[in-house]
Amino acid sequence: MSTTLTVPAAIGQALRPVLRLLGPVLDVPTTAEGRGGSPVVVCRASPAVVRRRVAASCAVYVAWDSRRGCRYVGSVCRQGPGAVGHRLAEHYAHRTAGLARRTSWCLLTVLPLSEGISLEGVRVAEGWTARLLNPADGSAHPRVDLTQTPAELVSRLVQQAQFTEVQYGTRRSCHRGLCSGPGVHSSRAAVPAAGRAQESVPVQAGDNRSPRGAATLQGLSTGSASSAQPGLL
Known part of the structure; x- marks a missing residue:
């Protein structure tokens, strides 16, 4: 059986507000790169299948049951292309909840995030996704600031990084005796x-x-x- 699936209508409808909110921080490929330009990867909730299908190292993932109900929302931010599959295997190996997860999780939808996103940005994306989908399993999701969307957070972090880079460059110039300007x-x-x-x-x-x-x-x-x-x- 082919592992290539399409997003079921009920799941696509449930994900619609999530995609609108996370759109600016999602890794949306061109049609030529695969996935038909869709930001969502859908596959059977099998670690081996997910490792083959999902190359993202930072992503939000959602587990669905046979009735298309949302069971779990999680996120991953690790080195290596098999990050999501490895994380799913850890879920299934859980000492108390692993068996129930292996039984009830049928489909996995993965939302790969933009390259270079920070861990804080990944956590915020997970928190918003869980808030919108209200999964049946799991409750330890990151709390979110209702006044700040993931896109606004990422924009703020980028600005902070640019400011830090400018400050560091100025310090390095002064250390070499190249400072200039009023009072310097x-x-x-x-x-x-x-x-x-x-x-x-x-x-x-x-x-x-x-x-x-x-x-x-x-x-x-x-x-x-x-x-x-x-x-x-």
Whole structure:
């Protein structure tokens, strides 16, 4: 029997609000890449079949029974193309619930998520999916902020990552003495000034310190004025 299935009408209808909400964070392939351009992979709820059919490493998955009722909603974010199949095998191996799951879970619909999505984004996607589908099994789903959709969360995380990258790049430039801008002094520019201050230190008669030692003490007394303080977080 072929493992290629189409989404049953009842399941497709149940998933419709989920697809609308998660659309911006789903990995939607082109028709040429397979799945007919659909964001949903549907297959028998068998770990071996899922490993062959699902290559996503980050995804939300939904288990359905023979009556097309939603039994379980979960998510996975792991390295490797067999992540969803491996996770399903763990569900079936559960000491107390494994047998019931193997008996009642007939179909699995998998929603692959966009490449590069964060673990927090995956958890939010799972939380929203569980809230919309109300699965019969499992209750330890991530809590969601009702004012923040997965797309808004991902957008915020991307902005934070870009800001962090800019900040890191600025710190690295300042460390190399390449800072510029109002209130930022280059450490390279400060070196000649410090050198001039050291050269102008007079040596008093009878002073036991060597000229080099006196210059060093003078340099320490003025060092705080010449050291670069970028003031970055």
